[in-house]
Amino acid sequence: MKTFLLSLAAVLVVTPMLAQPVDPNKRDEDLTKSEADIRIAEWQNKVNALQSEYDAANNETTQLNTQLTQLMNDAKKCNDDIYALLGATDASVRDFRERLGRIESRVREIDRTSNDQLAPLIPEVKNLEAQLNGMRKEKLALLPEFYNKIIDVAGMIKRIYDRVPKSSSSGSYTVGTWAKDRDCLWNIAGKDQTYNDPRMWPKIYMANRDQIRNPDLIYPGQQLAIPAAGPKNDDELRAERLYYRRKRIAAAASARRASSERTQQVDQQEAGSGNKK
Numbered sequence: 001m002k003t004f005l006l007s008l009a010a011v012l013v014v015t016p017m018l019a020q021p022v023d024p025n026k027r028d029e030d031l032t033k034s035e036a037d038i039r040i041a042e043w044q045n046k047v048n049a050l051q052s053e054y055d056a057a058n059n060e061t062t063q064l065n066t067q068l069t070q071l072m073n074d075a076k077k078c079n080d081d082i083y084a085l086l087g088a089t090d091a092s093v094r095d096f097r098e099r100l101g102r103i104e105s106r107v108r109e110i111d112r113t114s115n116d117q118l119a120p121l122i123p124e125v126k127n128l129e130a131q132l133n134g135m136r137k138e139k140l141a142l143l144p145e146f147y148n149k150i151i152d153v154a155g156m157i158k159r160i161y162d163r164v165p166k167s168s169s170s171g172s173y174t175v176g177t178w179a180k181d182r183d184c185l186w187n188i189a190g191k192d193q194t195y196n197d198p199r200m201w202p203k204i205y206m207a208n209r210d211q212i213r214n215p216d217l218i219y220p221g222q223q224l225a226i227p228a229a230g231p232k233n234d235d236e237l238r239a240e241r242l243y244y245r246r247k248r249i250a251a252a253a254s255a256r257r258a259s260s261e262r263t264q265q266v267d268q269q270e271a272g273s274g275n276k277k
Helices: 002-018 033-086 090-111 119-136 144-163 185-189 198-207 234-276
Strands: 171-174 223-226
Touching (some): 090 119, 090 144, 119 144, 185 198, 198 223
Antiparallel strands (some): 171 223
């Protein structure tokens, strides 16, 4: 009995080792029972292998989703912390995004304009640049969503300025008479051959400080240098602010003098009336 059991165990161990793979080109209906069992076992092994791969991939996906959820939560917390530091709200961020989007859209449209058609658009470009510079001063400009975009739009504006034909943005200008040409720095800056924008007068003023002491006083025959078109630099902005500050002070002083003179006239008239009585 013991010998029989050993022989049977040996047969069971050796039989699978002796099993030969079934010809893959042989049709299922032509298989013998043993060949069919082998083919079924082969397919079952493939199914088991694919199931194992699927389970491993599913486990990995679950782990990655968990990591992604954690990263998204961390990013939201970081974003909330930044909002808190900047005093931002969803509404203010949305408004900032829309304003910046409008500026970017128009700048891109102008950037696609041909060089010979750019000059008339420069005043609008300057206005867009002023709006962009204003947004740069807002705290929301520090948000990662906006910081690089603002830099990109500013780069597009600079590229537009660089494309403006030099003949329309730099050179010299001979001052004419007021009676004939109505020449003053404001009007000169507004001419087509200069900037087509009278608000650019500080650029001419600062480029000609050697011959202009007072922005309100220029003389026929003066040869004024006209700097290239572009945004006003810090010195030009300071000169502009100082000019208008002095104008306001002078206007206020003039108003006080006029008021004082009217008061004196009234007093004199009243005094004269009293003497007649």
